[in-house]
Amino acid sequence: MTELWLVRHGETEWNRLRRVQGTLDIGLNALGRAQAEQVAARFHPGRDRVHAIYSSDLGRAHDTARPTAARLGLEVRLDPGLRERKYGIFEGLSFDELAERHPEAAVAVRERHPDYELDGGESLRQFHQRVVATLDRIAAAHPGERVLVFTHSGVLDTAYRHAQGLSLRAERRHTLHNVSINRLVVEDGAWRVDGWGDVAHLDGGLQDAWEEPADAA
Template sequence: MHHVSNPGATRICFIRHGETDWNVARRIQGHTDIPLNKTGRAQALAMAFNAAHHRFHAIYSSDLLRATETAQVLAQREDQAVKLFPQLRERHYGVFQGITAAEGAVLYPEAYAHYVARDLEYDFERGESLHDLADRVGEGVDWLLRHHSGQTLAVVSHSGVLDVIYRRATGRPLHTPRDFVIPNCALNWFHFDGQGWHLDVWADRHYLHDVLTESPE
């Protein structure tokens, strides 16, 4: 299923955390620490059951609760400990954290215009710009590659982080509109062979068909 031409390549399965109540309400979470809801816990269980046979050498997670709760379910099946990795936490959305995009359009129309345009340098008033996020994510993935060369890892993170990784692997510019889904608890497989980042499987979620999933925007 996951075809890698170079047997010495490092393989990483990136997983977005399970659903939260703020996902359902379409509130922008950013660094706000929101736990999984009931559906999110069910998604994590289904994901862990499906992914456990891959025999990960290590399981990493963003240090935000919704990610660590998801990772812990997988780690328990693998009989491993979760390694916290703040480098791959979600983007900080500044003044947009805790509100919906629609509310942001009314409360902060200038900020909303930058948001919709995917302005690479806009930081939501003391939040984090797309440019800074991409740098942080790149440094984080490079650290994992240096410390786990040739191994297979699982990393639980967030939609903003996975957006950056997908674009880097496929050559899509950061400033272009997102035209791909990032579902909760789907498996997203990449390999890294010293020549670049390569996408193998995106948004594998066949095991979630019996679990209600939120719209993955």
């Protein structure tokens, strides 16, 4: 049995402005940096059993992971498979702009059409397959261990759906908070949710990712 504790990155200015980041390397803002320190303070060396830390190689995730890794004396293992969904022509646009400039694609993303390929991006199904394969690979490398995984809202959304057996098109009712801790257990190839949306370590400044597209951050 492997425990994967998925942590979404801290807030960026583009989160606040509701602008699609996707695979663009947008850094944390001041609140995001403070949130990274707050999630690090949640863990205590010698008390909390953590064997490894992985992160998306995008700066907003990696920089969120750094304080926790330093506190626990672990290295951060960067993995591009943990990146956000690649949104192609959507990246850099606000949600209002993408609906105005690319209305057909905006509808396909909003309605979660699994096989609609964005120009220069990934389809939802391609993204799902990438995320599941990456997390399965990490779990297989750490049997019986607890692993922290710093990543993005779309990765969290995909992991939750896979563990709960939800359709890719199902309406999202689960939270994707910045620096939330979201616990999965992977055993004999099966996934289950062991806890979701834990933000008890935050002291105000909660940023919810309830947005369209839900997995653009």
